[in-house]
Amino acid sequence: MSGLITFEGIDGTGKSTLVRALAARASAIGVRCWQTAEPTEGPIGQLLADRAVRMASAPAQALLFVADRYDHQASIEAHIAAGQWVLCDRYDLSTFAYQSVLLERQTDPRHSLSEPLAWLGSLHGRSMRTPDATILLLGRVEQMLGRTNMRGGGQDRRFERVELLEEVQRRYEQVAGAAAHGRLFGLPARRVSILDATASSADLAQAGWDALVPLLDPAYQPPAAVK
Numbered sequence: 001m002s003g004l005i006t007f008e009g010i011d012g013t014g015k016s017t018l019v020r021a022l023a024a025r026a027s028a029i030g031v032r033c034w035q036t037a038e039p040t041e042g043p044i045g046q047l048l049a050d051r052a053v054r055m056a057s058a059p060a061q062a063l064l065f066v067a068d069r070y071d072h073q074a075s076i077e078a079h080i081a082a083g084q085w086v087l088c089d090r091y092d093l094s095t096f097a098y099q100s101v102l103l104e105r106q107t108d109p110r111h112s113l114s115e116p117l118a119w120l121g122s123l124h125g126r127s128m129r130t131p132d133a134t135i136l137l138l139g140r141v142e143q144m145l146g147r148t149n150m151r152g153g154g155q156d157r158r159f160e161r162v163e164l165l166e167e168v169q170r171r172y173e174q175v176a177g178a179a180a181h182g183r184l185f186g187l188p189a190r191r192v193s194i195l196d197a198t199a200s201s202a203d204l205a206q207a208g209w210d211a212l213v214p215l216l217d218p219a220y221q222p223p224a225a226v227k
């Protein structure tokens with residue numbers, strides 16, 4: 001068994017923490033996993049990490065995220081072909097949620113698109129692997145942001161950020177619902193599990209495990225409780 005499992009949610013929801021915990025639990029029962037993330041550390045992912053790229057237009061940035069994912073496909077496919085589960089920290093739903101909101105908000109008429117989400121869907125196309133399962137972490141934005149080191153910018157920037165992330169989170173729920181029902185740009189349906197990001201890391205790891213173990217190891221039996 002092998003495939004692609006993606007982890008989604010706004011900043012600070014605990015995606016990276018959860019991927020690490022699940023990879024450790026999987027390897028403890030002999031399920032081989034490869035942990036990866038987007039943006040990647042490849043050439044396009046490195047561009048995206050460059051502060052200067054944040055000055056680029058919203059469509060140009062969206063194209064870079066898709067280009068980075070395009071390049072990521074080869075290593076994802078290679079690990080799946082080698083019998084591993086690929087655990088990917090952010091993937092297609094991140095682009096659909098963040099970039100569609102940012103494209104809708106950008107005000108320069110030269111860059112305006114009539115249907116940003118549909119445009120992103122057409123860029124993504126059929127050439128990218130559809131995840132077998134996606135875990136979406138949802139939590140109260142203020143609380144999630146408090147976990148990240150949001151430096152500088154003062155109260156105004158923070159308010160803007162909270163408002164943006166609330167919209168991104170709503171978009172995440174929308175695209176995840178569509179993805180679960182095979183109604184996202186004609187992509188095949190995938191399992192979608194929505195988890196409460198405000199739970200403790202341990203509870204979240206357990207909930208993530210319960211959601212994924214039927215896929216990772218269908219024969220898995222939880223150890224009997226010690227009396």
Ligand SMILES: Nc1ncnc2c1ncn2[C@@H]1O[C@H](COP(=O)(O)OP(=O)(O)OP(=O)(O)O)[C@@H](O)[C@H]1O
Nearest residue numbers: 010011012013014015016017018147199200201204
């Ligand atoms: N369930 C949790 N409860 C409390 N704190 C948590 C929980 N999960 C993660 N954290 C802490 O919150 C911070 C952000 O977690 P993490 O880096 O996993 O989030 P993320 O979703 O990957 O964020 P980003 O989108 O910014 O990469 C870390 O300091 C982490 O230790």
Ligand SMILES: [Mg+2]
Nearest residue numbers: 015016017089
């Ligand atoms: Mg992270």
